[in-house]
Amino acid sequence: MTKLQKSIDKRNALIKATIELVNNNGFHATPMSKIAKMANVSPATIYLYFENKQDLVNQTYIEVKAKYTKYAFENYLESMSVEAGFELIWKRIADFKLNECKNAMFLAQCDNTPMIDEASRQEGIKHLQPLLDLWARGIKEGIIKPMSDYLLYAYSINPLSFLMISQKRGAFKLNDTNIQEAYESAWNSIRVINK
Amino acid sequence: MTKLQKSIDKRNALIKATIELVNNNGFHATPMSKIAKMANVSPATIYLYFENKQDLVNQTYIEVKAKYTKYAFENYLESMSVEAGFELIWKRIADFKLNECKNAMFLAQCDNTPMIDEASRQEGIKHLQPLLDLWARGIKEGIIKPMSDYLLYAYSINPLSFLMISQKRGAFKLNDTNIQEAYESAWNSIRVINK
DNA sequence: AAAAAAAGAATGAACGTTCATTTTTTATTA
DNA sequence: TAATAAAAAATGAACGTTCATTCTTTTTTT
Numbered sequence: 001m002t003k004l005q006k007s008i009d010k011r012n013a014l015i016k017a018t019i020e021l022v023n024n025n026g027f028h029a030t031p032m033s034k035i036a037k038m039a040n041v042s043p044a045t046i047y048l049y050f051e052n053k054q055d056l057v058n059q060t061y062i063e064v065k066a067k068y069t070k071y072a073f074e075n076y077l078e079s080m081s082v083e084a085g086f087e088l089i090w091k092r093i094a095d096f097k098l099n100e101c102k103n104a105m106f107l108a109q110c111d112n113t114p115m116i117d118e119a120s121r122q123e124g125i126k127h128l129q130p131l132l133d134l135w136a137r138g139i140k141e142g143i144i145k146p147m148s149d150y151l152l153y154a155y156s157i158n159p160l161s162f163l164m165i166s167q168k169r170g171a172f173k174l175n176d177t178n179i180q181e182a183y184e185s186a187w188n189s190i191r192v193i194n195k
Numbered sequence: 196m197t198k199l200q201k202s203i204d205k206r207n208a209l210i211k212a213t214i215e216l217v218n219n220n221g222f223h224a225t226p227m228s229k230i231a232k233m234a235n236v237s238p239a240t241i242y243l244y245f246e247n248k249q250d251l252v253n254q255t256y257i258e259v260k261a262k263y264t265k266y267a268f269e270n271y272l273e274s275m276s277v278e279a280g281f282e283l284i285w286k287r288i289a290d291f292k293l294n295e296c297k298n299a300m301f302l303a304q305c306d307n308t309p310m311i312d313e314a315s316r317q318e319g320i321k322h323l324q325p326l327l328d329l330w331a332r333g334i335k336e337g338i339i340k341p342m343s344d345y346l347l348y349a350y351s352i353n354p355l356s357f358l359m360i361s362q363k364r365g366a367f368k369l370n371d372t373n374i375q376e377a378y379e380s381a382w383n384s385i386r387v388i389n390k
Numbered sequence: 391a392a393a394a395a396a397a398g399a400a401t402g403a404a405c406g407t408t409c410a411t412t413t414t415t416t417a418t419t420a
Numbered sequence: 421t422a423a424t425a426a427a428a429a430a431t432g433a434a435c436g437t438t439c440a441t442t443c444t445t446t447t448t449t450t
Contacts, residue, residue, distance in 0.1 A: 028223025112307035154354035189384035
């Protein structure tokens, strides 16, 4: 194994440990020493890869967010119809929250606490552009209600976070049936309804 | 001022300070000393009112959650139609998130982090029963889609949390117009749609 | 004057970070 | 290629600080 690879492995192990521990204990209740231990590394080693604890969690956030959006837009083409595009992206995001549960949990926590720098937060939002573009197109075509991106996001994508957290708490179990129900709810909340 | 009143005032000041500081810094980044200072009280005095820090935040959570549900169901009568009842409750909740912004922020953070004991979380959920009952009635009458409470909640009530957080970050401004849009989205996502 | 409430200072534990060394890798020379 | 020197990576222990909580003293109430 090359030197570079070893470095990447260590960095990845640190990021993985950070996600795991922050998910279970929150940012301030996860000491660097525990992150180091879980990553099989000395505490001091963390500081070779990251400036400090804040930098570690910022970088973790950006990395996970990038993974999320990459996953979401896989297979999406701008040539698709608005309906097809939305359904595809929505279901990919649902998949992510289901299959990459730990990553999704981590993002949910970051997005609801003052854990992350505002700058890193901005950095994370950038990659969502294709969805915003799709919505703009949908509105122009009269298929999607003319609402702000925030409303569209709140009623179609964001509820998945709540469902995931409920699932994590064991209060609710997502499956193929209610994923389809949820998708239809999401779509009905943003589409133009012909009476 | 009576002794009892003074005690209640002190307890309230402590809870208010906890909300303020946890909102801005998160649970673990708000020291007891700061809470004491903001409440004009000695750190030691906190321990006359609360067992420890965890107890302080648990009790704060339960108190705020109770306030939230009381606010939500004010004026609601079980004799109302499903549509009217839902609109009333939904708009009261929206009002709460708008007008009692700090309280709402606090709940959002509690609900998305491992900050609160599971027991206190359960305690907080109890008071939402009237809404669940309304949904059950709506489903029986064929007005609301037969979905689990979690899905109904996720797509109608919960998005308000996201909007509130976006507003807090200055990214989005809620007003009467988009509150109405949001309400219609919420209702369309859970109602039975006659094609 | 006794009891209760509140205060501030003190305590011990835990944390993020740094420091002095050691270990591992890479480059150079024979 | 083998030996060795230089550089880089990694370490565990140590440091200074911060924090939740407790202890002792003072103030307020009864």
